[in-house]
Amino acid sequence: MLVSYNWLKDYVDLSGTTPEELAEKITRTGIEVESVDPVSEGIKGVVVGYVKECVQHPNADKLNKCQVDLGEETVQIICGAPNVAQGQKVAVATVGAVLPGNFKIKKAKLRGEESNGMICSLQELGYEAKVISKDYSEGIFVFPENVEVGQDAIELLNLHDKILELGLTPNRSDCLSMLGVAYEVAAILGKDVKLPDVPASQATNSTSDYIDIRVDVPEDNPLYVAKIVKNVTIAPSPLWLQNRLMAAGIRPHNNIVDITNYILLEYGQPLHGFDYDRLGSKEILVRRAHEGEKIVTLDDAERTLSADHLVITNGNEPVAVAGVMGGANSEVQPDTKTVLIESALFNSLTVRKGSKDLGLRSEASNRFEKGVDPERVRLAAERAAELMADLAGGEVVEGTVEVDTLKAEPVVIEVTIEKVNRVLGTELTGEEMSQLLDRLKIAHEISEEKLVVTPPTRRGDLLIPEDIIEEIGRLYGYDNLPYTLPRGEFNPGSLTPYQRKRRVTRQILEGTGLYQVLTYSLTSKEKAQKYALETREPITLAMPMSEERSQLRLSVLPGLIEVIQFNQARQNESVAIYEIGSVFLSNGLNELPTEKEHLAGALAGDWMNHAWQGEKKPVDFYVAKGVLDVLFEKLDVASKVEYKPAQIEGMHPGRTAEVSLSGQKLGFVGQLHPSVQKEHDLKDTYVFELDLSLLFNEETKALQYQAIPRFPSITRDIALILDSGVLAGDVKKSILAAGGKLLKEVSVFDVYEGEHMEPGKKSIAFSLKYYDPEKTLTDEEVVKAHDKVLEAVQEQFGASLRGA
Template sequence: MSTSGIEVEGVERRSAGLSKLVVGEVLETQQIPETHLNICQVAIGEEQPTQIVCGAPNVKSGIKVIVALPGARIAGNHKIKKGKIRGVESLGMICSLEEIGFPENVVPKAYVDGIFYMPETAENGAEIFDYLDMHDEVLELSITPNRADALSMRGVAHEVAAIYENTHVNFDEKMLIESDEKTSDKIAVEVATDKVLTYKMRLIEEVKIAPSPQWLQNRLMNEGIRPINNVVDVTNFVLLYFGQPLHAFDYNKFDEKKILVRKAENGEKITTLDSSERELTDEDIVITVAGKPVALAGVMGGENTEITDSSTSVALESAIFDGTSIRKTSQKFNLRSEASARFEKGINQADVEIALDYAAAMIAELAGGKIAAGVVSNNDFTAKDVTVSITLDKINRALGLLLNELEVTAIFDRLGFVTTVTNETFNVTVPPRRWDIAIEADLVEEVARIYGYDNIPNTLPNVSNTIGELTAMQKFRRVIRTNLEGAGLSEVISYSLTTPEKAVQFTKFPTENLTALAMPMSEERRTLRLNLTSGMLDIVRYNIARGNDKLAIYEIGQVFAKFGNETDNRPTELPTVALAMTGKAYDFYDIKGVVENLLTKFDKVRFEADKAIGELHPGRTARVIVGEIEVGFVGQVHPTTAKAYDIPETYVASLDLTVLLANQPEQVIFTDIPKFQASRRDMALLVDRHVTNQEILDIITSSKVKTLAKVELFDVYTGENVASTKKSLAYTLTFQSAENQLTDDEITAAVTKITKKLGEFGAEIR
């Protein structure tokens, strides 16, 4: 089964590891004074009864129980020994279902806090395993979402039959015996929403609610479902058997003999079976009687029509509800159930009425009811077969096989598909139980599964022996990544999909360059990004909210822009690197320094003040220019934008990797290490506040001092002793000659030349 696509995750037998567990009959009980304990005399098929001390609240004489004899192994590999309790000898243990391995959530409520009563027909001293079907082997299957047809015993049976080359599956049938009274005379059904494909109902009267027979309880417990009573248990059994969810209403609790299925009204309320009041919206589907909701369609019934021990008439529902609506409702209320899961993934539409009839007959059999004649429904819905055509050549080419017509036809026959062949074309009629099959590729998959993936020969692809090599962009990205990580930044990855509003932030692209998704999964992920920065700010916010208030991060990724190409409307992918820094440890010059270090090998890198990007601070933002080409920006996030993202002062940068790669120096020219010592002079300038560092650097460079090797800005000051319209810029000038050691006079002359040039610009030497 696993190799055919339905994976068997495990095989479990509840009796595994258990031993010496027998049926016992409690003949007599005597309470130990001042305790909750009872001394029980238990018949276990031997000449004399066995004395066992039991603390269960529901122990009494005359019941059949589970007895663990001395030396027995129970759940958890615990061994039972003879012992004394309060000075009284105890020769074994009377067990609950949990103590022999049943999970609490499947134990009938009557026995959750006590011991389990075995059937009265159980033979004293006999092993309990057969009575509880504990020797049954339970297969745990992993069903993929596309194979919801296997979420039922009948669906799995069809699959097993196909694997083992059987072409016909025989299923148990129930004889439906109807009374003379008509269902249509007692109840009517109306559907007022297109979210319900069909809605059917039957009526069973004069039922007697009681516990289900032991075989049915065993079956449900082995399937992980708690037995309730002989009506509710039938609906759960049919759910497992057919994969068709059903719901049973107490017909006598209906205020009106008419069912209306409709969308809920906003603010409408219902109390569900778990005693929780839930407020509904118009996205939910409700079953109503006399204007009041009695069930949340496909999810959970209402408390006001619950089947109880006093119920005598059952209105039984079988329907096909819209899977998307059911999913939204179940997620909203956190009410994930076996029924809602099947509606979400799809059900066999051909079995809606068949499952209803089977359940009605089973209820009549187990609860002694009378089935009213006929089914009431909102329409005459009939499930239809689907016909898919495919050629033999397509099957063989897809699988790399040389199958013939007879082999392929035999596979379709094993699957229960009716097939006709015309000119090597298979016309395959697929029954409604396989609603996952609709196109040629589905048929190819079916042939591969049943033929056997292991039987398909392994072949190596025909490829040339070309040695692989990284592209120039891949190499460049690696260099960028190494540089940034060396600078202490951590790499992040943000979503490529965002909102149209965030997509156009931090960019000069117009909205016409946006790429919208035709079928977005959510409003927050409906547009391809035009920038990396907005996604990084989301990451900053996420970390800030969790106490990580010092961040230095980067991302290398693609942004997507449409450029109106008439022949190809697909967006262009633009490789980009973005940086973000936040926290008291960082300021504008930190992130600018990282960018400068990143661009060390590029010629003529400069930064020019820029106000074009509205999401950046107009006084703390610069364009990054290499040569004469703008490659990106560096700056502080505008306070208004930072507030919108709920983040503190943050600095960001973004560079276009395509432009950088195109302008990368082709050759690195190595020069000799200077033989003569460098000399440094510090210089502080008083300039107008609007003057930029780049302007000062340009003036110093224009002085054409040949021995000037480097200029570095090391301080910017505004405040005391500096006019409010001015600022102080402090630089370190490095002088060095490759020909001789510079004298003080030569350096002084060079500084004077630079000072004169700065003076012409209006800069004052402090």
């Protein structure tokens, strides 16, 4: 909401309070003032000038030589505006004047002719193009005839005003009007509110001779008021009205349309002015639209309506989408003579539905969606009729025609004085609370240490006792609330085991050189099921932004592949990234999806490149596996993890392994299939994805420290000839089991296949470390344990010692 400081003065005495001070006070009472902006900053030296003569420049086709009377002198000004003409009163920046942006006006010569000043457009004076009337959007501004030559144009154009931008929350719809802001400011400053003087409606019902109102859906439109103003003259609005609209960010059109917009800003009550003679009937029928019915709205776009939309009709065809926008078929035009003023109360949900479906957001729909004050519906119509009579020369037809089915029971809220003080931590008396509510113009009584409050209809946000406590607290001043320490027993906060492991995981991955990325949880239908650890039907959004973001992901990897592709397409060849993100598993139509956290990583290019030392290592399977090995070791689950060759769609068939934890599938690691790499124009890329819920929920033992062995260890290396299909991991487990308590470590240090090896065979070399923490081992003890190892591998895998 944009609030003109000068306009606000009409309703509240602001003497002694600057705009900046007022903004600070409003913010401290709960409504954030996002900015205080001058309409035009640093401007001076602009006056009203009269164009006595305007002829074409002798040396330029698109320039005019003007003689301009400034009141005390007549000067020559060269002007290139297409709409400048003799007899106009215009805004002139005199020599020495300063325009926005510190643009100083000096004497100049244009194509050989002297120019002593500048005839200005509204844009040059500081107004934004979007709020300037179309009549002056591409030319100079022309004053009405009743201004005086030489008068201060800055004052006339309200350029010295400052605009307060209020950042309103949805519950404070009462401040979507100047009167609503005035009530708020008056309460803050302890001042009275001066309301507009609106004449009472006449008792006669002459308006009924012009129009009949019917409402088919009273639940959508409980109150509809119509007034008639005849013999109007369509013309530009007076300067003061245009200034106020432009300050609020609304472009002036003509006096009738501007008056309806002015009332919307002043009262917060949207109005619509129909050209009565173009309605095509003497009837207004409010109903739901027919399915597929069409209307051309004021923006000249044809809209297709549905039965969810509320329309205003002439008994036959729609002439407006209720609460959203009027129709072009009944628009006020230059030849309009009779205006039908519509002021109504529409259901918030119905208006919101129509606005959203049709893609139409308007100042009117914004207010109806949040709720308007039902007591201002009639007042707004009367005020608009009065202004049309005053500013458009119209005659107000006596009386109104209305349909009123509104049954609004007053809200009564009770709250004890003790509870107010307990919640706020204050020691206010009932009388002090009463004074604060009086300042807010909220009716109330004090009965038996209890406040009985009846909020005004303009404050539809006050519904429960806590709302009243908040009103008292914010007006009393949040800064005045006492500082107190919390009381009671408290437990120190800490991370859950899951949170702690997730944090450790990030530290480990970033420590190994991976960068964290965040990708969309939404993906396309083609990518939704790729690389999924669990096969489920993907969840499709009802209203997706695009086909590329239409389904919830089942895997994090497709997003990382897009990141690798994006980087390599921009010559960033070496990329190492990871993401911890959610995947979404469908549980059918009647249950919410299961959300699980996955860890995914992707590595491409060089893992190490030390040009000076001549070292270069590209990413391969063992780099990706090594990252996971470090992670499993730090999480103390390495002994429970197994890798087995796997065939996974989209992955290289010979360089992919399934990762299991305690016998359950944890995820996979490997290279993308060459066809996938080619499709995405990628170099060799290795990826992994793990189910974090399974990984983090694995039970682990508490960390125990062991002393460094005092006695020496003995190492034995063996090279075993095995069938090519035998997995080194299976052999390692067998060795550890057979070696007994003396065998502490087993590691693979060589694998060989090829020359001097039988077809279908391979050699795997293991290093075995034996030691006893209590004594020095003897050769006999080591040989005994070692023989058991050899017997076990020979029995289980048919292994033989190489070279034996």
